[in-house]
Amino acid sequence: MTQKPPIPSRDRGGRFSINNPDDDTPIREMFELSGALLLITDKCTYQVRLADQIDPQRTNPKLPPNVQQKVFDHGVYSELLCRTLLQAKVLFRKYCSAKSFSRSMWARHYAFHSTLCASLFQWMTSQVPSKLQNTPP
Numbered sequence: 001m002t003q004k005p006p007i008p009s010r011d012r013g014g015r016f017s018i019n020n021p022d023d024d025t026p027i028r029e030m031f032e033l034s035g036a037l038l039l040i041t042d043k044c045t046y047q048v049r050l051a052d053q054i055d056p057q058r059t060n061p062k063l064p065p066n067v068q069q070k071v072f073d074h075g076v077y078s079e080l081l082c083r084t085l086l087q088a089k090v091l092f093r094k095y096c097s098a099k100s101f102s103r104s105m106w107a108r109h110y111a112f113h114s115t116l117c118a119s120l121f122q123w124m125t126s127q128v129p130s131k132l133q134n135t136p137p
Helices: 079-095 103-126
Strands: 027-033 036-041 045-050 066-072
Touching (some): 027 079
Antiparallel strands (some): 036 045, 045 066
């Protein structure tokens, strides 16, 4: 195993906030998707990656500890988002408890869920924004 060069900002714990002045709503949902943390607020969906995920060889010491990206301007009130990504997350959690599966079966179901959510997410980001209605209740 090769030793990575020390970068203090990456080698310690930290915190962050979503830097969007237009979205002061709380985070309602979050989960891992394709190696990134997906954060969903009332208004927007964000993707967060750690610096070591982006630059594992640590060739850029000026990279911030985490990188945030607003994926689209639709949050938990988006009908399409709720009926695809969030519903898949809930169904997977509800029907696939760790007690009912062996470790290998759990790993296969988790891989399937991750692939399904990644595919849904990719499809959603390719849709025309007008199809992603963000209507609060």
